[in-house]
Amino acid sequence: METITVALWATNLEVPATDLASWIAAIETRMAEAKAAGARLLVMPEFACSQWLGFAPPDLPVDQQIPWLAALTPTALDGLRPLPSRHGVALLAGTMPFAEKSNDGSTTPSHFNRAFLLLPDERVLTQDKLRLTPSEQNPAAWSLAPGTKFSVFVWNELRIAIIICLDVEFTSLFARLGKLDLDLILVPAKTDLLSGYYRVFGCAKARAIELQTVVCVVGAIGSALAHPAVDTVMGGAAAFLPCEHVLGSTGIAAALEPQTAANGLTPLLYAYNLPVGYCRQVRHGAAEAEVWPSTWTADHITIVDPAAADRERSSGRRQRSER
Numbered sequence: 001m002e003t004i005t006v007a008l009w010a011t012n013l014e015v016p017a018t019d020l021a022s023w024i025a026a027i028e029t030r031m032a033e034a035k036a037a038g039a040r041l042l043v044m045p046e047f048a049c050s051q052w053l054g055f056a057p058p059d060l061p062v063d064q065q066i067p068w069l070a071a072l073t074p075t076a077l078d079g080l081r082p083l084p085s086r087h088g089v090a091l092l093a094g095t096m097p098f099a100e101k102s103n104d105g106s107t108t109p110s111h112f113n114r115a116f117l118l119l120p121d122e123r124v125l126t127q128d129k130l131r132l133t134p135s136e137q138n139p140a141a142w143s144l145a146p147g148t149k150f151s152v153f154v155w156n157e158l159r160i161a162i163i164i165c166l167d168v169e170f171t172s173l174f175a176r177l178g179k180l181d182l183d184l185i186l187v188p189a190k191t192d193l194l195s196g197y198y199r200v201f202g203c204a205k206a207r208a209i210e211l212q213t214v215v216c217v218v219g220a221i222g223s224a225l226a227h228p229a230v231d232t233v234m235g236g237a238a239a240f241l242p243c244e245h246v247l248g249s250t251g252i253a254a255a256l257e258p259q260t261a262a263n264g265l266t267p268l269l270y271a272y273n274l275p276v277g278y279c280r281q282v283r284h285g286a287a288e289a290e291v292w293p294s295t296w297t298a299d300h301i302t303i304v305d306p307a308a309a310d311r312e313r314s315s316g317r318r319q320r321s322e323r
Helices: 020-036 048-055 062-080 083-087 165-169 171-177 194-211 276-283 306-322
Strands: 004-009 041-043 090-100 110-118 124-128 153-155 158-162 184-189 214-219 235-240 252-259 268-274
Touching (some): 004 020, 004 214, 004 235, 020 041, 020 048, 020 083, 020 090, 048 062, 062 090, 083 090, 110 158, 110 184, 124 158, 165 184, 165 194, 171 194, 184 194, 194 214, 194 252, 214 268, 235 268, 252 268
Parallel strands (some): 004 041, 041 090, 158 184, 184 214
Antiparallel strands (some): 090 110, 153 158, 235 252
16 A cells, blocks of 8 residues: 555544444444545544443443443444444544453453554454553542553554554654554544643654654544533644655644634544555655654763763762761
């Protein structure tokens, strides 16, 4: 595959689902639209499933929302599973809480923030969020467990990875991904403030430059059960490329401005004919690249910092005085 068109759905989470069947039906409608537009893949944001809270028990405590959502995840996946083959469009259904037994012998399962990529060949591929936000580690609210594995998926000869929201910000992870020859990185996100939106989207663009690949990021709009007038959650969508002259220089293939829930929209952005093949040629040395940052390491660099030297001398004096 030399190019791919991707549909990025910045789902408005404040549009409640009346039940699971209506949520799945809304996704199928979007998949049909994406198919008509020539897209091969529809991407939804992190915690798109939180729309289910619209039909949750009204007295459901906050610390029980994750277990309640996780209990519905298998049924939701069963409903979504036939859609990719029916429409010929792959679906990254955002992320959903997923319960697994703990390895410590506890009877209480761990819940992971898990992304599900459903393919037309009926495969279901998963990736857990690796680094959790403080709100995802709150025992009194949404308490989740971090993932420990990173997976590379192959579909239509494309090497694909899923990086969930905060994970895109950590250079220590991407320093290890530079040699994986990734064709497409998908970033489902949900950011509570405009600052978080720019942080995640800015880092996503940096990863496209760093790895010389295509990065698609989509963020949820609003929060389930919140009030649109005061909700600070900002969402949007973008497809980023390496900043190379032959690819248009800007590194932006398509972009949607940050959106708030106040406008009531739930927009779909089409990123047409993303040049995955040309980016692959760049990575393989068959096309000219101005720079390729991920091929360079700083292992041979000596850092000279007078403050660090002073700290080492002070530490040495303390150790000698203690002896």
